[in-house]
Amino acid sequence: MLPTLSELLTLPAFAGAEVVSGHARLSQPVTWVHVSEVLDAARFLTGGELIVSTGSLLAQASAQAQADYVRSLAEGGAHGLILELVQGFQEVPPQVLGAARLYGFPLVVFSREVSFAQLTRAAHARILKTRGAVTEPSLAPLLDALAETGRSLDFLQAQLGPLLSLPTRPRTVLMGTLDALLQTNFNMAESARRLGVRRQTMYYRIEQLRAMLGDLNDPRRQLGLHLALELSRSEAAEVVTHRTPDEA
Known part of the structure; x- marks a missing residue:
C-alpha cells in the first residue's frame, strides 16, 4: 500500500515538520512528492501528490492569489503542501492558512531550512518500496x-x-x-x-x-x-x- 502523509512525516528526513492544517486528512495516500515553486502547479497534478515549496513566489503573490493557490492544489487532487518558512516568509500567510483550513487541506511547515532532496529521496524510497519490483512487460x-x-x-x-x-x-x-x-x-x-x-x-x-x-x-x-x-x-x-x- 502507498504510504499516507502521516507515515511520511515519521521518516527521519521529515523531522521537525509541523502540521498546521488538515489533520483529518493525514491518512490519505501519497503517490509522489513534487518540489515546485510555480503558482500553477495544480495543472501538473495527477492526484495524490505532496507539494514541497519554499514559497518564494507565493510570498510575492496577492492575498487572493495565495488563497487561489491553495484552492487549486486542493481541487487538483494534491494530498498536501509543505512550506519551508525561511526564504519566502517566516510565517504562514493568513490567506494561505485560511484557505487550507477552509478545504481541510493538509498544510505542513518547516521553521528551519531543510534539504528538499533528502525529503523527496526518503519519500520516494518509501513510495516505491510498496509497489515492488518493476517487471518487464509481458504478453x-x-x-x-x-x-x-x-x-x-x-x-x-x-x-x-x-x-x-x-x-x-x-x-x-x-x-x-x-x-x-x-x-x-x-x-x-x-x-x-x-x-x-x-x-x-x-x-x-x-x-x-x-x-x-x-x-x-x-x-x-x-x-x-x-x-x-x-x-x-x-x-x-x-x-x-x-x-x-x-x-x-
Whole structure:
C-alpha cells in the first residue's frame, strides 16, 4: 500500500515538520512528492501528490492569489503542501492558512531550512518500496488467453500462415527477419546488424515478407505479428510447425 502523509512525516528526513492544517486528512495516500515553486502547479497534478515549496513566489503573490493557490492544489487532487518558512516568509500567510483550513487541506511547515532532496529521496524510497519490483512487460496473459480458449492455432495461421507453410530453412530465416524488424521498429540498418547480414539482403527479405503477409506498416498488424511470433515460440506453435510440408 502507498504510504499516507502521516507515515511520511515519521521518516527521519521529515523531522521537525509541523502540521498546521488538515489533520483529518493525514491518512490519505501519497503517490509522489513534487518540489515546485510555480503558482500553477495544480495543472501538473495527477492526484495524490505532496507539494514541497519554499514559497518564494507565493510570498510575492496577492492575498487572493495565495488563497487561489491553495484552492487549486486542493481541487487538483494534491494530498498536501509543505512550506519551508525561511526564504519566502517566516510565517504562514493568513490567506494561505485560511484557505487550507477552509478545504481541510493538509498544510505542513518547516521553521528551519531543510534539504528538499533528502525529503523527496526518503519519500520516494518509501513510495516505491510498496509497489515492488518493476517487471518487464509481458504478453504472457494474452498468450495464455489464446491457448485457454483454443484459438492459438487459428490466430497463428491468420497472422503467419504463408510463412508457416514454408520449408524449415526459409521459414526460420524469414520469421527471424520479421522478428528483428519488429523489435527495431523496422530500422533496416539495426535489423541487418542484429542478423549479421547486409542491408541489401534486408530489402530483399522484406519484399518477400510483404508479398506473403501484406501490409506491415499498420500498427495493429504489427501488434498481431508480435503476438504471433511469441506464440510461434511456444508449445502451441509446435503443432503448427509439425504440419508443414517438409516435415509431414
